[in-house]
Amino acid sequence: MKTKLKKAVLYLLCLSFVLSFAGGMNAEAATKRKEATKSFFFTTPRGQTAAVNVFATITETYTKGTTKNKFTKRDCFLAYSAAYSGSKPKVTRTAGVHRSIKTGEVKKNFKKWTKGTYLWDVAKYPYGSGSYNSTSVSYKKSTDRKSGFSYSVYCADSLIPTQTGSVYVSLKTK
Amino acid sequence: MKKKILSAACVAAMGLVLAMPAAANKGNDISDVSEWGDSIQEYAEPVAEEDAAIEESLEPVAAGEEIVLPQTEIDMAKAFYLDAGYGEKEAEEAALQYVKEINVLYQEAIANGYDVTDQEIRDYLEELKQQYETAENKEEIQAFMDQFDSEEAYWDFQFEIYKKDLPIQKYNEAREREYVEEQNTDGNPDEILEIQNEWADEFEEEKAEAVENYEFTVE
Numbered sequence A: 001m002k003t004k005l006k007k008a009v010l011y012l013l014c015l016s017f018v019l020s021f022a023g024g025m026n027a028e029a030a031t032k033r034k035e036a037t038k039s040f041f042f043t044t045p046r047g048q049t050a051a052v053n054v055f056a057t058i059t060e061t062y063t064k065g066t067t068k069n070k071f072t073k074r075d076c077f078l079a080y081s082a083a084y085s086g087s088k089p090k091v092t093r094t095a096g097v098h099r100s101i102k103t104g105e106v107k108k109n110f111k112k113w114t115k116g117t118y119l120w121d122v123a124k125y126p127y128g129s130g131s132y133n134s135t136s137v138s139y140k141k142s143t144d145r146k147s148g149f150s151y152s153v154y155c156a157d158s159l160i161p162t163q164t165g166s167v168y169v170s171l172k173t174k
Numbered sequence B: 001m002k003k004k005i006l007s008a009a010c011v012a013a014m015g016l017v018l019a020m021p022a023a024a025n026k027g028n029d030i031s032d033v034s035e036w037g038d039s040i041q042e043y044a045e046p047v048a049e050e051d052a053a054i055e056e057s058l059e060p061v062a063a064g065e066e067i068v069l070p071q072t073e074i075d076m077a078k079a080f081y082l083d084a085g086y087g088e089k090e091a092e093e094a095a096l097q098y099v100k101e102i103n104v105l106y107q108e109a110i111a112n113g114y115d116v117t118d119q120e121i122r123d124y125l126e127e128l129k130q131q132y133e134t135a136e137n138k139e140e141i142q143a144f145m146d147q148f149d150s151e152e153a154y155w156d157f158q159f160e161i162y163k164k165d166l167p168i169q170k171y172n173e174a175r176e177r178e179y180v181e182e183q184n185t186d187g188n189p190d191e192i193l194e195i196q197n198e199w200a201d202e203f204e205e206e207k208a209e210a211v212e213n214y215e216f217t218v219e
Helices: A002-025 B002-019 B030-039 B041-048 B052-057 B071-083 B088-111 B118-133 B138-145 B151-183 B189-211
Strands: A029-043 A049-064 A068-083 A090-093 A097-100 A106-109 A127-133 A137-140 A145-154 A162-170 B067-069 B216-218
Touching (some): A029 A162, A049 A145, A090 B189, B041 B071, B041 B151, B052 B071, B118 B138
Parallel strands (some): B067 B216
Antiparallel strands (some): A029 A049, A049 A068, A068 A127, A090 A145, A097 A145
């Protein structure tokens, strides 16, 4: 009986140690996400418009630390719809980066991107695509960095044929 | 390796698109859009009042018949290309080619069952009105619209224009979907952007080829 009690106490001690250790690390996974929907119109040679609606999202996954956060994954996704008659608009996007919020300067490029699988409103945006990168980077909780990507919409036979957009999320958590 | 090539191609394409001036672009800005909106005014009223040649061009053509190219449409397109910075002759050629393509696309759309009712056009224009409000380049659209006597005049004009354009849009959408489904054989959703951009090039080629299959008459 005594032995069983000892074992139980030991087990509880171990469990509380593990739990308190985990609490000290504060290793809770979280995400920062931003989505942006933007519409662009291009006036074309008979006075009609070509319309492009872009839906873009950026999701950063991170682990909370005491003073710093470890960003372990960034997932970029873009879908769009286009209504056109004479010229098909083209949408292209850049790879995700980390920039300074203050200056806009690129602070971190990521090389390896893996194509992802996504669920979205296909009735609204018939086609989309995205990719993610799993390089880990750590920043102070008060960081000046933001994560995201930009894209361009191009429609030939329009007086102003190129429009640009972007989606960024601040990585600051404090 | 394939991924690397695709990524490199993507980056290159993005750079090209950002660096490449459009066929119609000579560093135009919103003032050029206003100017063109102004140029189009002499045609806007006849179009809104149902230009006879445009009405005729909306009729389906039977095999072997000529497609009607409305002079008003050619003139409007020429005004566009002139404001875009083209020379007189280039603007005339570009306008004629553009109007041929639009009218061929329209005839093919109708032949394939993509006709529209007036109510569908009205519903579409209502959607456009709402989307314009939140458009990123709202100022550009507004600059064009401001050249019309009133907002109502602008939408009356659009109503006539979309009698031809909405069937084409529906037809294009169906062809694009078919192309993407055919090309995206491995079911990888992430290749769709690339495939859609390939479709843009394919669309340009098919359009130019289709024009060769028809005879035209300007009215």
